[in-house]
Amino acid sequence: MRYETVIGLEVHVELATQSKIFCACHAKYGAGPNEHVCPACCGMPGMLPVTNKRVVDFGMKAGMMLNCTINRTTTFDKKSYYYPDLPCAYQTTQWFAPVAVNGLVEIETSKGKKNVRIKQIHMEEDAGKLVHDISENTSCVDFNRTSVPLIEIVSQPDLSSAEEVEAYLERLKSLLRYAKVAECAMEHGTMRCDVNLSVRPEGSDKLGVRTEMKNMNSIDAIKRAISYEVARHIDAIENGTEVLVQETRRWDDLKGKSYAMRNKETAGDYRYFPDPNVMPVVIDDAWYDSIKASLPEFPEVKRARYIETLGLSEYDATQLTKSIAVCECFEDAYAVCGNAKDAANWLLSEVMSVLGTKKMTPDSLNINGKSLGELIKLVAEGKVSRANGKKILTAMFDDTDLNPAEYAKANDLVVSNDTGLMEKVAKEVLAGEEKAVADFKAGKEKALAAILGKCMKQLKGNCNPQVLREFLISEIGKM
Amino acid sequence: MDKETLRKLELLNQLSLTDAQKADVLGFFANREEELNILNAMNTENTERMVHVMPIMTVVREDVAAQPFSRDDLQKGAPETNQGYWCVPRVVE
């Protein structure tokens, strides 16, 4: 029998705000344990929640990016359960009137385009973190992350494969990063995903038993977890190896298996009720319109503009628009150097190559696009060789304020107009390269490249390669 | 309200009652259930729920971070801490 998989996702995204959702503590990660904590977010009595406006801005913005309807009156509710990472034993979330509902996200896979429906987006506070490797018999609690704002994006069960899940997550990440509401880095825990999955015979309209999987830390882990879980479900259905039950399971990526979580952690009644301390947020037309006006150019629109207006190839446009950080760098560089094709080439070859050596993702690109434009101009005008241009580019990653022209001058990376020096070096090299000269004369074009390289090395790259090449050929002709 | 439901409520709220207390609590619940009839007799079909008694809306603050409380002060009255963390018995994962 053939089976089909039905998957719905709950994606948690940490919002990129300065402060927490209901108190003024820093929302950034990276501080020492419990350094971003106040009486409110460590569960002490007396402080009252006051909603961070930017959280609502970002919640709305995310909703608009995912084509949702914005609830013009949105409210907060309390959800109760005991766990050491939850200092008040309740989480403030949105249960009755989430900020955004009924959205649609288009994804593209090898099978073509598909729409994934979004059930809702709600705003809520994150929980703290438990650390288990400090002492043997205790777990250590860090409340830095407690009350950091999150949105949870709940999809309808419209996904049917790991490939679609990957495309969907990449799409969410791209849209939310374009809107600058979130970092969406699974490696930092700023994007997390629970997978609701069931399996049924192909063509059946009855859903199978659904399990929820947690604790996947990368898209690859999610793909592994999905394929494991699908196989487990099919095995259970076909061979009766186990009875499937609706439950929450924890993915263990090292062992490559999922495990049912303890009943106590997941069962129970959350007892949602409206938070009496948090007033309803009413989004008036002015507020709504200001957020609408602040939406970025969508990736497809940008891509089309790059092709139609800037004359880039479809491939280049697609590659550039994958990441908003790359797009912004490209646009800044283009504004300065005036050559879109050149700027795209630099971004997609040289910049990507430096990112690769530095083990950075395109999203974390942080060089100054305007400086990159200056650099591209220097190289195009023949003032700096392309090889030295790369050296300057690498330095730009470490110093975002770096001025390429000044740096080139200070580090002896400027193309010299001193033809006397070039001719002297060329003659010396040729004198010691009898074999290569002979090879070139015999028709081996490659031999010239070796000679050229040696000259360049001695000239520290500061020479116009075309001029050097012509001089070498004429000198060899005289030999 | 029966004993089984009460046991679940105790678990959910991290409480453990003696038998005598359980009997008291069941009595309390029985009285409240009876009183609920008073509310049920009131027609609320066209009445909106009222969470907040004052009709103020959209109380928000600007996104500005501040960190006025020190960890040492926050942990002064803590039952158990270690290296800046609050500690609990190991939570098995």
Place this chain on the structure above:
Amino acid sequence: MKLYTAKSDTVTAKRIVADDMILTKDMPTAAGSKMLDGYMSLLEAEAVTRLTAAGYGICGKADVGEFAIDLVGETSYYGAPTKDGKLTNASVEIVKSSEAMAAIGLDVNGSIRRAAAQGGLVSVKPTYGTVSRYGTIPVACSGETVCVTAKNTDDCREVLDVIVGHDDKDGTSLSETECAKLKKAMPAKSIKKVAMISEMCENVDAETKAKIDAVRAKLAAKGIEVTVVSEPMLSSARVAWNILMSAELCNNVSRYDGVKYGYRTENYTCIDDLYTNTRTEAFGELLKTVILYGSDALSTDNYMKVYDKGLRVRRLICECFAKLFGQYDAVLLPACSKAAYTEDMVAADKYIAFSENVFTAPASITGLPTVTAGGVQLIGPAFSENALFEAAKLYE
């Protein structure tokens, strides 16, 4: 019995006692619970800050019943305050002894009003949202209010004026413009017609009845018309309030778990033991019952028919008052059924506070201002405090 923790260095003549639901930085705040015995807060209540800035001195902390939900303070971990064989209240005793000119406290379930009524003091529960709840121990946030108790209406009003005002740190705090409505003097003799709720005046003891009659007579003598009105709906406010208060309490006290501060059991090996034993050992019986009741009201099975119903009835009660205020300027009702409570009464009915609050729940659930004086409550529309004070002055 721990009536009062005094601060030795309070030199100002304007001494205020804060009850133990009000957080202070230089004195412990225990909310009458073993859970918070000796708890030192890092923050102080906005009301305390405002009083201190205005030259008043917080001279000490008065004990309360555990999380202030009982009759007058009898469920305190530190023992029930009694005087001459009767239950009393720490704040009331301190004000009566002139140790402090006034008390501030958090009215959660009417204990402050009952204690003031029985102790012959004046107490004001201002309009919800006019006094910041920042720095108070949260219990039933949708209705609880910081109150002032003193020997007379003038002292009450003086202290209230200091603590009323908008506070950015409390999301339910009304704007400065709204708060100013309260402070603004009302036209003299704003209260001309008073509705006396007949059902509320029936099942009270003779002494309480006598107090009501005395007030009625004094009002009438000054030309204020008192009409006996039947409004059974106000008696059901108690049922709805018990639901809302219990549910909110259950949620608010769930933070006390032996992890971050406060009491921790010695008897545990795992996290669930730590939680359960801490809470079981440190919470009193009434509190435990209320936690369970509140939890049940919020359960998936009961939410709509219990909690949600309570929220809708709250609106009906508000509408009922609005209708009354269309015809009358204020509503008169007792604050309690008895001139005094005894330990025997509580022993006979552990949950007596959940029936005795029939008198206080209408103002709790609606957030309406109430002046308790002469042993009775006078409830008015929002921001009518000054008018209520003026009327109460006639019989305080």
